[in-house]
Amino acid sequence: MRRAHQRWGARRISFELSRTGLDPGPSRATVHRVLVRNGLVDPHAQQRKRAWNRWERDAPMQLWQLDIVDGMRLPNGRQCKIVTGLDDHSRFAVVAAVVARPTGKAICAAFTAAMDRYGEPEEVLTDNGKQFTGRHTKPMPVEVLFERICRQRGIVQRLTKIRSPTTTGKVERFHHSLQQEFLNHCAPFPDLPSAQAALDGWVDAYNTRRPHQSLDMATPATRFHRPVIAAAATLRQPSRPQRPAAASVPALAELRAVELHLSVPPSGALSLAGRQLVWVGKAFAGRTVHLWADQRSIHLAVAGEHLKTVPSRLSIDDLHQLTARGGRAAGPTPAASALHPDDALGATAVQVHRTANRDGNVQLAGQRIQLGADYAGQRITLRMDGHLLHVIADDHLARTLPSPVPADQRGRLVGAQRVDTPLPPPRGGAPAVRRRVPADGVTMVAGQRLRIGRVHAGKTVTIAVEDTHYRAYYDGEELGAYPQTGKPAVRVTRTAHRAGQTPVRPACPDNEPSTIS
Incomplete structure (x- = not known):
């Protein structure tokens, strides 16, 4: 067995002998001594084992590990990449796709195809490659x-x-097995489909027939429960994904909500059922506010305009007391639910409302965010999504900045709310220019080289100029985003649209080309 399979060690040979019907089969130590005696193993060449802090998820589909590896060769000498993904609990290979170039679009296509086949994992773990994160x-x-x-x-x-x-x-250990057992023995493939077909055959054997030592010689498929996952995947609707709610958040239908009108006292603070004080402000003293409350959130509005949202500490009995004060059964919630400090956010976006001071600045978690004098006195919405902070003013996206608040601390912000609505469009859209892509695929905007790609040579693309980066479009499809590394784009001059020219993408709202320097 050792001579036929050079990579089989004592443990694997002992396991394979037991599968042939030997009872009892030779132990691992016996097999090792036989291999040493026959010169098939050098005992001095064994690698010294290192102590690792090992970890593993409790069940399949809780975490996928994704990466990119070299290996596939074509007759012209070109090296193709392989997008790989492994289920953390079962070591089941969920992604193994050959791509000509490891672009973000190619990696995402392989990722979504795997989710359409097996379902969506709870978490995904990757390195810091530019295809996986723009952090x-x-x-x-x-x-x-x-x-x-x-x-x-x-x-x-x-x-x-x-x-x-x-x-x-x-997934790195999977790469080692892939290299030693498959790639090292492959001649150049004639094309990508042939390479993908050969890789699929090896992956199927890896998942279903090859015993895995870390799984006590079981196959990954036995721990992945593939039939169950595949059946669940057929019931999913990947084209209309929904964000899962946190386990600690009760459904709104299970709560009783109350709404009523209250007059703000001279102190500026409303007392609700003797349990909770809600600060409105002395500037609103004597005015009537509309209050919407349940056991999770309290929303305040003045003259039909949403004022603030705070977490609720009211009980069912407190809501009954508000009903006795003139309240009634509430309609739909007027704004997103409030966040409590112990809420599990996961991938949920969070927003807070702040008022800009006379200098056009707002405070967030003790840090000052400069917006400009044009925003002085305005009500600003700050939305934190991932590592980005979106500034929204007058229902338009003003700018996007790095978020100064870590995700695990956003639930402690005053007035924090969950939000799952899409971002509003920028005011007036981003200025845009048109460029004809030369033969080398590189064009210039404001003194910066943008690598559009040789495959787009000869095309006339639209380049939108945003606060921090450029975006290239062709026929409504985004080709790429490019951070601004040179001088900022200034002096935007719009010219009249000439007849017979291709209109600009709606990123420029009046369909007029722009000259940018």
């Missing part, structure tokens, strides 16, 4: 396509530390 993009972080898919599907994305490959050790 380290310079000069400003951005949200890449992979992060957007995780956010929209409610998947918690986890990243390893910089230069820490052992965190994704399971």
